[in-house]
Amino acid sequence: SKWPPQIGSQYFTFLSPPSSPPQLALIIKNVDFHTDMNDFIVDLKAKFPEIKNVIRLKNKFQQDIKIVKIELVSTLTRDQILAMGKININFRSYDVEEYISPARVLICSKCCGIGHFTRQCTQHIETCKTCGQSFPDLKQHLCSNQPVCIHCGGEHRSNVASCPVVKQFRAALTKKLLTTNYNATSTLTYNCFKYDPVHFSQLNPSQNLSIIGSNQKILSKLEELVKNMEKANANISKLTLCNDEFEKFINEKIESDKIIQQDINVLKNNDKTLEANQVQHELKLKTRKYFS
Structure with missing residues (x-):
């Protein structure tokens, strides 16, 4: 930053953004796990001061991998390193490639289709992202609020990134971008030497014991998860x-209440009949007394 740390008697700290755009990033391949990252970063920044951040990437299990991402603030330095294809740090040579971030999938807010903007949509009617039904005007649509995906039929909205169809589309798009990038940069020419990876056989993969240990940990966690699911x-x-016993009890109670209510109704009718008979009997007695 070109701003001074002090203006008058006030000291200021200007925070930089946490990361650079992917267009200014590169990846360094095959950086060993035993490499001292502090020394590695110091040597990198000493050789290329334009490097802003150095990050060792992780896999989906949040485990370190042998790929290091470097973020730069200069496009010239980035293009220079990428053109060389290699970088020498601590007397070791590392392959350098362009960093390609995971592709973002476009989901149309009008038809919930994948791969285009709303202004590019050719559908004349609108699709509800919740229930998946299409209507000429969504403002007059009464949604059932029951999520149904139009892509996979799952019980989620049609515009969520976790949809299996959206994930599959993103994976295919990322693979296509990576393939395009590889084909564009696979043949490099330096002076009179033409490098083509087809002319060189691929090395055997290294046997990393940590992978076996991590697999055992994953298997043990899966076994524990299976046991917990069995308990559940x-x-x-x-x-x-x-619940079945409780429902049976409730049904029996309802039937018993019906029988009791019927008995109560019978008793009420008998009581009314008894009262009527008593009144008639009293009238007869009064009539006899009168004539006698």
Whole structure:
């Protein structure tokens, strides 16, 4: 930053953004796990001061991998390193390639289709992103609020990124971008030497014991998860039995209440009949006394 840290008697700290755009990033391949990253970063920044951040990437299990991402603030330095194709750090040579971030999938807000903007949409009617039904005017649409995906039929909205169809589209798009990038940069020419990876056989993959250990940890966690699911299923079965017994009790109680109500109605009718007979009997007695 060109701003001074002090203006008058006030000190200021200007925070930089956490990361650079992917267009200014490169990846360094095959950086060993035993490499001291502090020394590695110091040597990198000493050789290329335009490097802003150095990040070791992780896989989907949040485990470190042998790829290091470097973020630069200069396009010239980035293009220079990319043109060389290699970088020498601590007397070791590393391959450098362009960093390609995961592709973002466009989902139309009008038809919920994949791969285009709303202004590019050719559909004349609008599609509800919740229930998946199409109407000429969504403002007059009464949604059922029951999510149904138009892509996979799942119980989620049609514009969520976690949809299996959207994930598959993103994976295919990323693979296509990576393939295009590889074909564009696979043949490099330096002076009179033409490098083509087809002329060189691929090395055997390294046997990393940490992968075996990580697989064992994953298997143990999966076994623990299966046991917990079995316990949960047993508890659900018990709850189901209790629920069935409770429903049976409720049904029996309802039937018993009906019988009791019928008996009460019979008693009420008998009471009314008894009262009527008593009144008639009293009238007869009064009539006899009168004539006698």
